[in-house]
Amino acid sequence: MIATSELAKAAKQAFEYVKAQPDIQECEVFAAADGALLTRVNYTSHIPCNGVEEPKSTESYGIGIQAAVKTPDGITIGFGSEPSDLTLEGAKRALGKARQGAVRDPEFHSLPRPTGEPRTLADYHDPKLLHVQDEGLVEAGWKVVTGALRTFMASSRLAELAGSEAAMKRLGLILGGDVTMLQERVAIVSTHMPTVQVDESTLIMGFLTAMVEARNAKGSGWSTGTRLDHFTDEAGVDAATNAIQAIGGERVRSGDYTVIFGKQPVTDILNNLVLPACTASSFYSSSTPFVGKLGKPVASPLLTIYDHGAMPGFMGSKGITCEGLPTGRTDLIRNGVLVGCLTNWYEAQRLLRDARITEKLGVEAAAARSALLPRNGFRFGAGGGRQFDMPPGIAASNVVVEGAESSSLDELIAKVRNGLYVGRIWYTYPINGLRAGDFTCTVVGDSFIIKDGRLAAPIKANAIRINDNFIRLLAHIVGITKDVKGTLVWAADEVVYAPEVAVTGVHLDEIAGFMEDLT
Template identity: 25%
Template sequence: MQTSEMTEAVVALLKARPLDGWEVTAASSRLLSVEVKEQKVDTFKCSAPVGVSIRVLKDGGMGFSFSTSMAPGDLARMVDNALVGAATQTPDEHHAFPEPRPLPDIPGLYDETLASVPEADKIGRAMELERLVMAADPRVKKVRKCSFGESTVECRIVNSRGVDASYRGTSVSASVSAIAEEDGQSQMGWDFDYANHFNDLSVARIAERAVARAVGLLGAKKIATMRCPAVLDRYVATEILEVLASAFLAESVQKGKSLLAGKTGEQIVSPLISIRDDGTLPGGMGTLPFDGEGVPKRNTVLVRDGRLLGYLYDTLRARKDGVASTGNAVRGGIKSPPHMGFSNLFIENGTTSLDVLMAGISRGILLTDVMGMHTANPISGDFSVGAAGFLIEEGRVTSPVKGIAIAGNILDLFRSVEGVGDDLRFFGTVGSPSLRISALDVSGGND
């Protein structure tokens, strides 16, 4: 059954009930996951989940339910369950469904040819990736995990206020973990890439970056504790931004769980930093024409020249603050109701190369990896994590270092940014260019 048929069947049931409002979301998808090991298929998974979910509004309560069965009896039970949920929820006058608004035209979301690409070619992509990694450097001894994945999704959202939004999208991805060994030491390098179209996925680029990360840290030594200038490569900068990301969500702000609460209009980070969430960004992992409620995705500037301009909203949180939704309701799948999230959150690209960012540093550190950044406190912004990277001497990378730790506060760290790189890259739905920090406390293991 197509998403349009599923939707119409459920809409007919909801219109027969005395409701204050309703929403139907129907989705069908095809998912493929392949892992290879030593040029053989290790795992091969293919699924085609289909389902429908509803939200119903009754007397201020919002109820949710879903069904993966399209049998009439199961759909009727789904409606009954949603009504029970609405009756047991604490009423909130701000619960509502959005009105229809024009959707952005985002080309390139769907690869018409993906379905016709032979599965042997998709497996071949993963095998090619493994071959390229093993052939790139004699110090690479093995590949821990090499995978290819794809998804094809069709979704439609209809609500009682006239929203009727639908899209089709495809995505392909590949990832690899390379293990390099030398003189009894081993290091792992991981990388991945993502594209909407099969032919746009470059496994050569993935292999090159994974191998570079693995072999680059071979021979790493410990250093003494120091306070020094630092350059965060784009991966580390992204990891740190990801901790801050939840602070931009209006839900966190309204619940008193954001370190950015009450700071609208204030200078919160270096004037060199601008941050935006762009749900319309071409090629972005979080790019779609509309969010989990059918609200158009948009390009929202959150920080301009270091100053906080505002937050991200879904319909409920926007009504609480008397503003418009920014299209930031997301769904984890058909089995969960929409919740707040970001689309493609990133620090805007600068104009300085990585070499120029390091120039003028007589002794400092280039951080290329952090361990345990997820343990940072998203409410206070405080963090203390392990790290690895390279010593910078006289403006140049000289030797790899390991066993170091960095600690501080995310906003303080971003306030001390004195240079922004021109190498913006996304790691999932969060991205950043490299950043130069004026001073950072680096705890060594060689005191």
């Protein structure tokens, strides 16, 4: 992998060249090297399999240049990149593409400028994760597989159901998922921040799903971390344990229920609904249900949500954004009131100058300024990594959900008394568009019926669909637990440090009755 010092040297050399060009008004050079190592797991006791299905990796490095170009028709802004070439020749090719693609954008005012906030996170990566060898990649996958297999083998419940150890495989034991390691190195320098800044980040995550398929029982396990030494078989063990606990799932009738959403559903709802609604570009395009509501209540006073990209030890942390600005804490919803947006420099600048800002945000520019600090300009892509070949977009980093009156999960279950604990949902989409707030999803595992203040029985997987509205959900929160865990959902950029959240009146519909009679 390309050394950070090489990226820094290349960025500086490119910057000196580009800024010296007479037609360049301002410019930004972003050099990056990314490695994504991923071991995909597929174990099935009843179908021939490889166990570790795909030990694989992708690598890329290169240089990206944003340039504001002086032309007879005014200033144009363009972006160009060149892969696998950190020499001056590569920088010239990237600049040539930026010039060629430059357009007159009336909403472009400048490239990012310092915000006055200091950088607080440096030297936080794990050097071991930057040097994982082929064998280490494969071993990480088998570590979670063997964790799950040991758990299955040790289960007296499974042995009893199967009748013998030899027959256990006929229960249809499944383990799927992956172990992913990301290695990210970046260097950035620009007209308004002319000292080269560098950042190195590493992370490792495991995301596993286990099933006892003959009993339609599914369980999840996951782990997130920044250090290789901390990676264990926890995710495989948890997934298998939770699948075994889900045996004997019952159907639930259609109706309105008080539901405790577990950490994964909270993360899924944030990833697909709440965070997109809190993103500056959604306000700009009038496509968020929070249009005109900055500074106004949008949720129960119990709820606080913030993004914090500089939290030491958290998996999504970075020292700087992909715009060279410090990461930090951005409050989105504080005690139920919308107080901030996720944004990058460009979106913040154009919203603050938008003639319709009062209609879009609900306040004038002066009042909106503190809510639009560009701490989330990232160039995430290709399944993770900070990509040199794209201009910055907007992405969350570590999202933390907190309650005003936090309780333990047992206390929350006791408080709900009768209802449902929903531990994993799937395909959570704003079915009528984000602004309408209507959403739907199905309950796919890790879920239980709450009766008389305790978990009484598992809920059958894939037997209920939630049909509701997330604005209504946010307003009807009645409890939030205090313990959070870094939680992932498929294809998300951010990690949500999620608690469990209880909501009243959640509408469910019973589905897929025909599966009971399928032969």
